[in-house]
Amino acid sequence: MTAEPTAIKLSGPSVEPASGGPAAQLVVFLHGVGSDGDDLIALAPLFAEILPDAAFVAPNAPFAFDMAPFGYQWFSLEDRTTSVITQGVHDAAPILNNFLDEQLAVWGVRDSDLALVGFSQGSMMALHVGLRRPKAPAAIIAFSGALVDPASLPDELSGRPPTLLIHGEMDEVVNPACLTAAEGALAAVGVPVMAELRPDLGHGIDGQGAQMALSFLGQVFGI
Secondary structure: OOOOHHHOOOOOOEEOOOOOOOOOEEEEEEOOOOEOHHHHHHHHHHHHOOOOOEEEEOOOOOEEOOOOOOOEEOOOOOOOOHHHHHHHHHHHHHHHHHHHHHHHHHHOOOHHHEEEEEEOHHHHHHHHHHOOOOOOOOEEEEEOOOOOOHHHHHHHOOOOOOEEEEEEOOOOOOOOHHHHHHHHHHHHOOOOEEEEEEOOOOOOOOHHHHHHHHHHHHHHOOO
């Protein structure tokens, strides 16, 4: 029997603000399939250079990776048909939303202080949830991801947070064409979107892409 979304609690590493004071922003990192929160939380010291008052959290995805004996997944990729992936994202969305609500309360910040930063499958979750939360986050950054179920966006869009899409042109896991498709779909519904195709980059995050993300968040938060 599958647990109800409200019964599934996420956990993972967190980093307190480098300034030593209370959190002014919250950055949530969402990892890719087969990984865990320890992967992206490693970006926290770099991001703290621009956001010294930000707290960082990186939850482990809710389900054990079903294609290896380690790691986590937001949804299964054993069946990669569009309808199955769409259902997987929809099923995981309430779990992530509950976690975000809890973390906003823990750190004492608002949705307008929240940034979602995803990689690969985590980007799919960041885009889906971030564009549909009752109160929009401050920003969404999606590395090497895709916009799942774009057809539902015009009816389900609840906010228009500034969004940065970054993708490697040599990505062998998620088709780089997903960047152009996502950019077009977001622009069509009025979401402020920037897109960068990184040359000679596969399925990963390079230094230039990370610096672009830093600058983007600095602008969003007025720093």
